[in-house]
Amino acid sequence: MNHRRRRIYEGKAKILYEGPEPGTLVQHFKDDTTAFNNEKHEIIEGKGVINNRISEFIFTKLNEIGIPTHFLRRLNMREQLIREVEIIPVEVVVRNVAAGSIAKRLGLEEGTPLPRSIVEFYYKSDELGDPIVSEEHITAFNWAAPQEIDDMMALSLRVNDFMTGLFAGIGIRLVDFKIEFGRHYEGEMMRVVLADEISPDSCRLWDIKTADKLDKDRFRQSLGGLMEAYQEVARRLGILAESDPGDRSRPVLVKSDR
Ligand SMILES: Nc1ncnc2c1ncn2[C@@H]1O[C@H](COP(=O)(O)OP(=O)(O)O)[C@@H](O)[C@H]1O
Numbered sequence: 001m002n003h004r005r006r007r008i009y010e011g012k013a014k015i016l017y018e019g020p021e022p023g024t025l026v027q028h029f030k031d032d033t034t035a036f037n038n039e040k041h042e043i044i045e046g047k048g049v050i051n052n053r054i055s056e057f058i059f060t061k062l063n064e065i066g067i068p069t070h071f072l073r074r075l076n077m078r079e080q081l082i083r084e085v086e087i088i089p090v091e092v093v094v095r096n097v098a099a100g101s102i103a104k105r106l107g108l109e110e111g112t113p114l115p116r117s118i119v120e121f122y123y124k125s126d127e128l129g130d131p132i133v134s135e136e137h138i139t140a141f142n143w144a145a146p147q148e149i150d151d152m153m154a155l156s157l158r159v160n161d162f163m164t165g166l167f168a169g170i171g172i173r174l175v176d177f178k179i180e181f182g183r184h185y186e187g188e189m190m191r192v193v194l195a196d197e198i199s200p201d202s203c204r205l206w207d208i209k210t211a212d213k214l215d216k217d218r219f220r221q222s223l224g225g226l227m228e229a230y231q232e233v234a235r236r237l238g239i240l241a242e243s244d245p246g247d248r249s250r251p252v253l254v255k256s257d258r
């Protein structure tokens, strides 16, 4: 693409470039796949292309139902145009079913439905390994104002309601997901908008019938078949990229033999 544009930030899974207009950025999805705070790292060819598509699909739907997001439009296979925001250094996790760290922390069996959807906050810090924090920490250290916490909480639950239905409709259980928010300034006005990405990298998605994992846990747990799983999610959402070899008759989810 444009080789002269300025790189603003390179993270673990994406690169941000300066956008074509002030206040915009280009979000580029890489194939890099990491877990356990970068301890485990692999390049999984084509992952960035699929995540760009899945995130585009979900953010477009969220924009349509009135949830403010940074997403403007997809530019090409790996890139999307987004609004530049001031990222709030808090990762919001919404959980419907026990898995991952909550299962460990509270001694719950993976797969146990939670009594209700639970919203958690983590301080966004790679050095510290994204520690869980409470609203008290967030306001005391001025990471976000009380009103912004309320906004993030309300938006997160709306995203959860929408995505739970979206995935249930294609035979997938939305176990949990992580999202990020940013401050978007328009003159004197500021509002909290959904930023970053929503993809199988940032969600736990289980097949309702078989309980197969269709998300990054395939990588974390070395189950194999990550691309096949992500492609299956894309296929069920009706968005398999036209660039994909796309043999739809072939069963795409290969069950791990381990
Ligand atoms: N609209 C936006 N404006 C500014 N920064 C953003 C926006 N959306 C996402 N980001 C930030 O860009 C980075 C995306 O790259 P990623 O590889 O996910 O980084 P990281 O390794 O920090 O998670 C994240 O740090 C995220 O907070």
Ligand SMILES: [Mg+2]
Binding pocket: 011, 012, 013
């Ligand atoms: Mg990230």
